[in-house]
Amino acid sequence: MSNRWTARPEAGNPTVMRWFARICLWVGPGIARLLLGPVCLYFFMVKSDARAASRTFLGRAMGRPATLRDTWRHLWVFSQVLLDRVYLLGQDGRGITLDAPRPEALAEVVDQGEGCLLLGSHLGSFEASRAIKRARPGVSLRLVMDRQHSPAATALLEALNPELAGQVLDIGAQPGAGLALLPALQAGSLVALLADRPRGGEKTVVVEFFGKPAHFPAAPHEIAMVTQAPVVLFWGIHKAPGHYEIIFERLPAPGRVARADRAEEIQRSVQRYAARLEHHARLAPYNWFNFYDFWADPV
Numbered sequence: 001m002s003n004r005w006t007a008r009p010e011a012g013n014p015t016v017m018r019w020f021a022r023i024c025l026w027v028g029p030g031i032a033r034l035l036l037g038p039v040c041l042y043f044f045m046v047k048s049d050a051r052a053a054s055r056t057f058l059g060r061a062m063g064r065p066a067t068l069r070d071t072w073r074h075l076w077v078f079s080q081v082l083l084d085r086v087y088l089l090g091q092d093g094r095g096i097t098l099d100a101p102r103p104e105a106l107a108e109v110v111d112q113g114e115g116c117l118l119l120g121s122h123l124g125s126f127e128a129s130r131a132i133k134r135a136r137p138g139v140s141l142r143l144v145m146d147r148q149h150s151p152a153a154t155a156l157l158e159a160l161n162p163e164l165a166g167q168v169l170d171i172g173a174q175p176g177a178g179l180a181l182l183p184a185l186q187a188g189s190l191v192a193l194l195a196d197r198p199r200g201g202e203k204t205v206v207v208e209f210f211g212k213p214a215h216f217p218a219a220p221h222e223i224a225m226v227t228q229a230p231v232v233l234f235w236g237i238h239k240a241p242g243h244y245e246i247i248f249e250r251l252p253a254p255g256r257v258a259r260a261d262r263a264e265e266i267q268r269s270v271q272r273y274a275a276r277l278e279h280h281a282r283l284a285p286y287n288w289f290n291f292y293d294f295w296a297d298p299v
Contacts, residue, residue, distance in 0.1 A: 018159065020035075020039075021086045021090065021159075021160060023035070024083060024086050024087075025086060025087075025090050025160075028095075029083070029084075029087055029095055029241070029242055032083055032086075033080070033083065033241060036079050036080065036083055039079065040075055040076055040079040043075065043079075044071075044072060044075050047075075047291070049291070049292070050075065050291035051071050051075075053290070053291045053292050053293060053294075054066065054070075054071045054074045054075065054291060055070075055071055056293065057285070057288055057290070057294065058070050058071070058074060058285055058286075058288075060210045060211070060212075061210065061281055061282050061285035061288065062285055073286055074285075074286050074288075077238055077286040077287060078289050078291075080238065080241055081124070081125045081238050081287075081289070084096055084125065084127075084238075084241075084242055084244075085125065085127045086160060087242075088125070088127045088128065088130055089127060089130075089160040089161040090160035090161060095242060096128075096242050096243075096244070097242060097243045097244065098128055098131035098134065098236070098244050098246055099243075099244070099245050099246060100131060100135070100245075100246035100247075100248070101245070102247070102248065103135070103246075103248060104248075105232055105248040105249050105250045106118075106132070106190075106232050106234075106248040109190075109230045109232060110136055110139055110190070113188055114188065114229070114230055115184065115185035115186060115187065115188045115189055115190070115191065115227070115229050115230075116185075116189075116190045116191070116229055116230045116231070116232055117181075117185070117191055117193070117220060117223065117224055117227075117229050117230070117231045117232070118190050118191060118192040118193070118232050118234050119192075119193065119194075119195040119220055119231060119232070119233050119234065119251065119273065120192060120193065120194050120195065120233075120234045120235065120236075121194055121195060121196040121235070121277050122194060122196055122197065122288070122289040122290050123196075123235055123237075123277060123280060123281055123284070123287050123288055123289070124235050124236045124237045124238055124244065124284065124287045124289075125236040125238060125244055126192070126194060126234075126236065127236070128236025128244045128246060129141070129143075129192050129234055129236065131236070131244075131246050132190065139190060140184075140187065140188065140189040140190065141167060141189065141190050141192060142167055142168075142169050142181075142184045142189045142190070142191050142192065143167050143168050143169070143192050143193075144168075144169045144181065144191060144192065144193035144194075145168050145169070145170060146170070146199060169181060169184060169191070181193075181223055182223070182226075182227065185223075185227050185229045186227075191229075192234065193220060195216070195217060195220040195221075195273060196216060196217075196277060196290070197217070197290065198215055198216065198217040199217070202217050202218075202219065203217070203218045203219065204216060204217060204218060205217075205218045205221075205266060205267055205270040207267065207270050207271040207274045208271065208274070209274045209277070209278055209294075209295070210278055210281075210295075212295050213295070214274070214294055214295050215297065216270050216273070216274055218266055218270065221254055221266050221269040221270055221273070222266060224253045224254055224269070225253065225254040225255070225256065225262070225265065225266065225269075228253055228256065229253065230250070230253065231250070231251040231252070231253045232248055232249065232250055232251070233247075233248065233249040233250075233251050233273070233276055234246070234247070234248055235247040235280050237280070237283075237284045237287055238284075238286075238287055247280070249276060251269075251272060251273060251276070252269075252272065253269070254266055254268070254269040
């Protein structure tokens with residue numbers, strides 16, 4: 001099995017995924033969470049690579065060897081977040097609590113009408129970013145996705161919420177497609193993207209993460225350097241079934257420097273991002289949803 005996450009096949013049968021989502025919307029979250037147990041148990045039993053990746057990460061995050069119970073809890077939280085995604089998108093978040101106790105980091109950018117890079121990660125629920133639309137309906141929120149890697153999951157999300165299709169910026173169509181972000185930023189949109197996983201062939205920067213070198217994508221930070229758009233970090237941390245804490249933090253954008261100094265400036269920016277990701281991952285380790293060897297060199 002490849003260590004690179006993009007080499008792994010998309011999990012789940014598309015038809016089964018659509019029917020399960022429809023059933024969950026019909027019966028409601030209370031009953032759906034009862035149905036979730038057997039599904040989670042199945043993947044817990046058959047996904048040995050996910051269990052191994054969970055043990056490795058949890059051991060580093062918690063400072064002790066992870067137990068089988070820890071691994072189960074890890075996958076159980078992941079399954080709950082996936083289920084809540086159905087209600088966040090299919091029912092516009094009804095029944096899902098999204099608390100943002102300190103929204104100032106984003107509010108000051110929105111109030112100025114600026115375009116903004118909203119950098120998330122596979123820690124918690126990225127779909128909880130829609131809390132922004134709930135609080136500020138007039139804000140333009142564009143979601144960066146790679147349809148080529150997960151076409152079934154993307155199709156399911158867009159079926160649940162057709163409006164989402166018009167908000168998606170597809171970066172999987174061709175090399176350099178990340179340039180599609182520039183017009184959206186210039187138009188004053190909040191451009192939300194995941195900044196922890198490099199795609200196949202993408203330029204990476206190696207920084208320290210949990211005391212070991214790890215590869216992070218350079219593109220989000222290069223775009224921030226070129227555009228000088230404000231950068232806000234985002235996490236939607238799962239606290240309980242249907243309950244998330246939304247965290248916003250400003251990240252200094254990499255400065256415009258001489259060409260010879262750009263690589264070093266990008267390195268510093270990526271390291272700042274990785275340090276904040278590590279901080280929140282230590283506080284909420286069961287919210288970490290990178291079920292592969294994160295520290296392996298890309299293949």
